[in-house]
Amino acid sequence: MRTALAGTTGNAMLMGLAEVSTPVGWVLLPGLLGVSARPRVAALVSAWAGVLLALSVVVPVIPGHRSDPQALLASAAGLAAVPVLAWARRRTRTAALARVAAPTDVAVFTVPAGPGSAALAICGTAGEIGAAVPVRGGGLRVLLGTVTGAALDTPTGRRAIEQAFRRAAAGPRRTVPHLVGALDRVVRDLAPAGHLRATIVDVDRAGSVRAVRCGSPDLVVAAGSRAEPAGVPQGPAIGSTEPGDHAPPGPVTGRRIAVVGTGFTDAHGERWLRVLDQVAAGDDPARTAQLLTRGARGARRTGPALVIDPEPPSRR
Template sequence: MRAALAGTTGNAMLMGLAEVSTPLGWVLLPGLLGVSARPRVAALVSAWAGVLVVLSVVVPVIPGHRSDPQALLASAASLAAVPVLAWARRRTRTATVARAAGPPDVAVFTVAAGPGSAALAICGTAGEIGAAVPVRGGGLRVLLGTVTGAALDTPAGRRAIEQAFHRSAAAPRGALPHLVDALEKVVRDLAPAGHLRATVVEVDRAGSVRAVRCGSPDLVVAADGRAELAGVPAGPAIGSTEPGEPAVPGPVTGRPIAVAGTGFTDAHGQRWLRVLDQVAAGDDPARTAELLTRGPRDGRRTGAVLVIDPEPPARR
């Protein structure tokens, strides 16, 4: 924001000193800066550029923008269009989360993950947390975990955590440690005695995957037809008072990739890694995620589960 406002101010000063009076000279750079920014920043840049245009007309110490009505109208229309164009650009570059067809007792959502795709399966089991946020440019951030504590394991508590993640993950510069810090604050405010065992995953526009584990099971990648642990460093649960080193983000290589919560590992016991062998056999993230939610011995479904295939369909 500061750079955009400084650029707009510098452009106005340069146009005045160079005695450029055409609307194009005063509006072109602010328009480019605004369209390339977020809609809120674009609106502020347009408003500030309009103020500078008016000042150059009202206080003509140095010849500035032409004061005839047609020139002022052209600049006003151009600056008003900048936030609209920025909003339209943001919508076209942000992927949408779509619900896939499936059984009534599980909700499977699909979304682009870089050049590939991801599927998040949610079953509504006790303490389940699952949220996916597409990032402008084709990236993706996902929260998957399990809450512990009476104040957290309620619809309102889980919704507050997921909403906090949505707000923080939507920021383009929200790195994984910042997302964990935002969740930490919400969990401690809601329930000082509760905690959230979670994995936060980020897929960039190129398909590179990074994750941070906070008291949750390791991620799984498919290798030689079997599921293997990804080796992401573990950290304490979010909101936990137990001493421990902060969680450190780690890269995840391989495809496809599966992320399961503690509800999944508790339900399947020592067999949980072998159950995830289905990831290696599946080529459809949505179908694989739905299969992984099946409980042992056809019991109640267990979620949430995330399956990511960071490669485009043409390479699979």
């Protein structure tokens, strides 16, 4: 938010000094900043840009729009449209995410994943990180993991990591290494002594799955009635080593793919892979994701959990 407001202010100062009175000069940058942000931030950016426009008219020492009615009307219309466009963009993206019925101690969301579908279960357990971003064209990018460190394991710290991932994952041309780098910078800024053990999954529009492991358990694929490790190379946790030392993303194939965090393996111990045998059963990824959050021997739920069916039911 501060970056958007600073950019709007700097743009107004530059337009004023250059004596630019055309609407595009005053509205283009605030519009780009607002549309790419959340609706609330977009509304604030538009309001602040409107105040700066008014100052350029009222204060004689500030060049700018002066009192050209047509320019003022065009700028006002453009600024009013920014929050609307930001809201429409957010609504289009979140419309693909649908929350399904589940017990009160777990939230389960379904989302398209290429020609197939995926389900993300979140429990609100300590250190839990989970975010899914539908990508234009039918793709999907998911962050799933656990944070370590007092500065990271707070609602503010976890939210900052998830929001940074959503921003970085929104671009259709972003690669998995780019997402790891963006998260690495955020983790180091928030807590130099903390780190994020995470798996980042990318599903393209054709249903091909690639994943990178950063200190997290291996992905699991359904093979017959059993679950088997996918064999994705493991790299160090995000923020724990020098940037650029992370493992490359690896392809993952299977009729069903499951991803869990270190909380799952810690809770189930050496039995964690046997517990994941249930990934191969059933036809509903949402139900499977919910089952994977159940604690060992009646203990508290442990999340997050992600289940992906890369192909539609007709092809399985």
